[in-house]
Amino acid sequence: METLLQKIALHQEYIYIVILMIFLGIEVIGRVPSVLHTPLMSGANAIHGVVIIGAIIVMGKAESDNYIALILGFLAVILGTLNVVGGFVVTDRMLEMFKHKK
Amino acid sequence: MAFSVLTIIYLLASVSFITGLKMLSNPSTARRGNLIAAAGMALAIFGTIFLYTDDTGTKLGNYSWIFAALFIGSVVGTMAARKVKMTAMPEMVSLFNGMGGACAALISIVEFNHLSHEIYQSAGITLNDIFPASASYSAWFSEMAIILAGLVIGAISFAGSMIAWAKLNGRINDFSFKGQHIFNIVLFVVVLGLAGWMAGVYQNANNMVFYLILVLSLLYGVFFVLPIGGADMPVVISLLNSFTGVAAACGGFLYNNKAMLTGGILVGAAGTLLTILMCKAMNRSLLNVLIGSFGASAAGTAKSQVQGNFKEINLSDAAILLSYANRVMIVPGYGLAVAQAQHSCHELEKLLASRGVDVKYAIHPVAGRMPGHMNVLLAEADVAYEQLHEMEEANEEFPTTDVVLVLGANDVVNPAAKSDPGSPIYGMPILEVELAKTCIVNKRSMKPGYAGIENELFFRPRTSMLFGDAKKVLQDLTAEIKNL
Numbered sequence: 001m002e003t004l005l006q007k008i009a010l011h012q013e014y015i016y017i018v019i020l021m022i023f024l025g026i027e028v029i030g031r032v033p034s035v036l037h038t039p040l041m042s043g044a045n046a047i048h049g050v051v052i053i054g055a056i057i058v059m060g061k062a063e064s065d066n067y068i069a070l071i072l073g074f075l076a077v078i079l080g081t082l083n084v085v086g087g088f089v090v091t092d093r094m095l096e097m098f099k100h101k102k
Numbered sequence: 103m104a105f106s107v108l109t110i111i112y113l114l115a116s117v118s119f120i121t122g123l124k125m126l127s128n129p130s131t132a133r134r135g136n137l138i139a140a141a142g143m144a145l146a147i148f149g150t151i152f153l154y155t156d157d158t159g160t161k162l163g164n165y166s167w168i169f170a171a172l173f174i175g176s177v178v179g180t181m182a183a184r185k186v187k188m189t190a191m192p193e194m195v196s197l198f199n200g201m202g203g204a205c206a207a208l209i210s211i212v213e214f215n216h217l218s219h220e221i222y223q224s225a226g227i228t229l230n231d232i233f234p235a236s237a238s239y240s241a242w243f244s245e246m247a248i249i250l251a252g253l254v255i256g257a258i259s260f261a262g263s264m265i266a267w268a269k270l271n272g273r274i275n276d277f278s279f280k281g282q283h284i285f286n287i288v289l290f291v292v293v294l295g296l297a298g299w300m301a302g303v304y305q306n307a308n309n310m311v312f313y314l315i316l317v318l319s320l321l322y323g324v325f326f327v328l329p330i331g332g333a334d335m336p337v338v339i340s341l342l343n344s345f346t347g348v349a350a351a352c353g354g355f356l357y358n359n360k361a362m363l364t365g366g367i368l369v370g371a372a373g374t375l376l377t378i379l380m381c382k383a384m385n386r387s388l389l390n391v392l393i394g395s396f397g398a399s400a401a402g403t404a405k406s407q408v409q410g411n412f413k414e415i416n417l418s419d420a421a422i423l424l425s426y427a428n429r430v431m432i433v434p435g436y437g438l439a440v441a442q443a444q445h446s447c448h449e450l451e452k453l454l455a456s457r458g459v460d461v462k463y464a465i466h467p468v469a470g471r472m473p474g475h476m477n478v479l480l481a482e483a484d485v486a487y488e489q490l491h492e493m494e495e496a497n498e499e500f501p502t503t504d505v506v507l508v509l510g511a512n513d514v515v516n517p518a519a520k521s522d523p524g525s526p527i528y529g530m531p532i533l534e535v536e537l538a539k540t541c542i543v544n545k546r547s548m549k550p551g552y553a554g555i556e557n558e559l560f561f562r563p564r565t566s567m568l569f570g571d572a573k574k575v576l577q578d579l580t581a582e583i584k585n586l
Contacts, residue, residue, distance in 0.1 A: 007244070017360065018351075018367050024120060025371025032127040034383075034467045034492065037376065037474030041340055042195050043126045043136050044372050047119050048346045049202050050143065050365035053150045054209045054353035059171070060154065060162025062212070069212050070164070074171050076208035081175020082182075083202035084147075088140040089183035090194055091126075095133040097188075097481040 039094045046087025052080030111149035112361035118142025119365045123372060129487070146361045147172075188482050189439050192472045196267040196339045199346055203259030206349035207316070210253035213356060217245065218307035245356075246301040252352035253312075254297055254319045259345040261323025266339050269327070278329030286325055293318045330391070336472040337380045337391050344373025383467040384530055412548070415566035417575070420542055421582035424450075427504035429460045431496065433533055434480065437510010437545060438572045439470045444483040446576035447509065451485065453580055462489050464496030464506075464533050466514035493533060500537040508535060508543040510572045512550070515543075516557045525555060541565045544575050 008015065032040055059073035118138050125135025154162050162168075179198075186194045268274045279285075296315050304311065330338055347369030354363030381388050415423075424430060438447060451461045463480065470476040477490060491499070500506065508515055511533075518525040519532045535541050541564055548567075550556055559565055568575060 014355065014363065017363055021364055021367035022371040025123075025368045025373075026375045028120070028123045028127060028368075029372040029375045029379075032376075033129070034465075034474050035477040035487075035490070036127060036129060036132060037380075038191065038195075038472045038478050039132060039136075039474070040123075040126050041343060041373070041376060041472070042191070043139065044123065044347070044369045044376075045195050045199050045202070045343050046136075047123065047139055047143070047365050048343070048350045048369040049198075049205075050115075050119070050146065050362050051202055051206050051209070051346070051350035051353050053146055053359060053362050054350075054357055055205050056147065056150050056168055057154060057162065057357055057359075058209050058212045059168050060151070060164055061156065062164060064164070068215060070167060072208050072212045073164075074167050076205045076212070077168060077171035078175040078178075079201040079208070080205040081172050082179040083198050083205060084143055084179070085176045086179035086183045086194070086198045086201075088136060088143070089180050090186070090191065090198070091136045092133065092140075093183065094188075094191065094478050095136055097478065 039091055042087060042091040042094060046084055046091055049080055049084030049087055052077065052084055055080045108149050108153040111145055111153070112359065115142040115146035115149075115361045116364040118145070119361075119368055123368065187442065188444075188479055189442050190271075191478065192336065192339060192475065193267050193270045195472075196263045196270065196335075196342070199339065199343050200260045200263030200267065202346040203256045203263060203342070203349060206252050206256030206346065206353060207260060207319075208256075209353055209356075210249045210256065211316070213249050214253070214307065214312055217249070218309060218312075243301055246307075247297075248352050248355045250297040250301055250315065252349050252356065253316055254293060255345050255349040255352065257316055257319035258323040258326065259342045259349060261320040262327045262338065262342045262345075263323075265324055265327040266335055266342065270335055274328075276329060276331055282325065282329055286322070289318065289322045289325065293322055334384075334386075334391055336468070336475075337377055337384070337386075337388075339472070340373055340377040340380055341388075341391075344370045344377060347371075347373055380468065380473050383473065384527075386530075410561040412560045413566050415542060415568050417568070417578050417582050420566075420568050421579055421586060423505050423540060423542065424454060424507065424579070425457055425459065425583045425586055427459055429499075429503045429505075430454060430462070431491075431499065431503045431506045431535075431538065432461065432463045433469075433506060433508045433511050433515060433535060434463065434465070434476050435469050435509060435511020435514060437512075439475065439479055439510070441510065441572035441574075443509065443571075443573035443576050444479045444485075446573050446580065448480070448483040448485050450576050450580045450583075451489075453583055457583075462491055462496075462499070464491050464493070464499075464535075466493055466511070466533050467531075469511060469514055493531060497534050497537075500534050503538040504540065506535045506538040506541045508541065509576070510544060510546075512545070512557055513555075515559055516555070517559055518555065518557070521558075527555065535559070536562060536564070539564065542568050544568045544570065544572055546571060 055073060055076035059077050062069035062073050119142055122135045122139025125131040151168060293315060300311050327338055347366045351363050351366030351370060354366055378388055381391060438444065454461050465476050467473055480490060513527055515533050515535045516527060517536055519527045519530040522528055536559055543560060543565055560567060
């Protein structure tokens with residue numbers, strides 16, 4: 001019990017971020033007209049591609065003789081890039097079509 | 103110095119994600135919002151590559167590997183995203199989402215190997231030698247719990263997204279077996295239990311247990327999505343999207359990285375809300391979607407309750423009806439999306455408008471293959487934004503509408519949703535097309551829609567059926583009207 005409380009105290013910064021982000025995420029989406037649901041889902045999809053940062057760190061830290069880490073990290077960076085680049089490009093393509101509307 | 107610059111870069115990236123999402127929720131700023139989020143992402147990626155240092159101050163290595171992977175991913179991603187047809191958009195989103203999930207799972211695998219390597223490097227070393235004795239349990243628990251969470255969520259998201267992608271593609275069909283609900287729940291509990299046990303009780307970096315958890319999570323992802331019918335796929339994709347967000351946030355905890363944390367949680371929360379909004383539009387609870395195979399149970403309960411005669415209309419009669427009407431409402435649905443008939447539809451609409459017919463579109467919130475998908479498709483065909491009417495508005499106008507043209511929509515215009523409490527779609531808000539003077543329904547056949555139930559609308563006296571592929575029918579109609 002005490003360790004749990006200590007943990008909470010130690011990581012309170014993160015707990016704040018998580019809670020605030022949850023509210024923010026809900027707030028931001030709550031006012032979206034249904035017209036934009038698909039582009040929005042696609043845009044959010046691209047944003048969670050931020051996981052690529054972790055992949056880059058894994059890749060960059062891998063020792064040069066640790067082939068498993070190198071290969072898995074390499075794959076992870078490719079997949080993460082696909083998520084980010086593909087996600088943003090697809091979203092842009094969808095939104096492009098709304099351009100000459102007011 | 104470098105590290106504090108990176109901190110500011112991450113801060114900027116986080117702000118850009120929030121601003122981007124915010125701007126994405128308004129039609130006039132959406133495109134710029136997307137670009138802002140993309141710019142923030144690029145900043146975060148390159149900042150990480152060049153400025154990241156770990157606890158000991160070591161910078162990242164393996165630049166050639168990193169850039170090679172970035173290059174491959176960018177080229178393939180851009181090509182895929184540029185080439186994909188607008189109607190195949192949902193598959194594409196699902197596929198990219200799966201990539202993100204797989205990425206998160208791979209990170210967990212590498213970090214786990216790292217951890218177990220540390221432990222087993224020299225024989226006889228125990229956990230207490232790595233973590234200070236007083237904090238060993240707690241430190242182990244946090245790290246392992248986060249690694250496992252990233253693994254489980256990432257793997258489920260990956261496997262589920264792949265199945266969703268293949269299903270929307272038509273590569274695999276719905277599949278369910280008796281007792282699958284129970285099976286899924288048991289599987290899920292086993293995964294959770296194993297993961298909890300490994301992190302909390304077992305306290306051992308055992309490869310076998312770890313990979314067993316991975317395999318079971320993948321399996322769960324597959325069985326979770328397999329039985330769910332196509333109509334629920336958007337909900338599933340949206341849910342898996344938020345899963346991947348949470349998986350990314352796990353990486354944020356693992357590396358103390360606030361950009362990953364904010365981006366991940368933001369998407370996790372927004373995705374969950376979007377999922378709930380979609381469920382609401384279909385009058386289903388999220389739990390129902392999560393546990394259940396809608397398609398299977400629905401098809402069982404209400405098969406062929408409505409029978410009777412439907413009346414067919416030929417092209418020239420339909421053309422006459424449409425061109426002499428005052429007000430026409432077009433109800434596009436999945437069939438239009440599949441036939442890629444949005445351009446032909448716009449042609450017909452322009453022709454009718456040039457003859458003085460007042461033409462509008464009625465868009466059901468879940469029409470097409472994803473909420474808002476219909477709007478994207480029609481926007482692609484240059485249909486004016488003002489002509490698209492949302493459900494509430496459209497429902498007020500149906501009583502004064504002369505002809506409703508239903509193009510490949512079925513469940514969203516099924517009156518059973520209002521009148522038959524036994525129907526699986528009972529309570530779902532629908533477009534009340536039966537209130538219009540006449541209703542022409544274009545479908546390829548009398549086969550039921552995704553919910554697997556008959557549509558009483560087709561047998562009503564004011565309804566006539568116009569069979570055929572939406573695109574061909576629309577082109578023929580346009581030709582007919584020109585000849586009038």
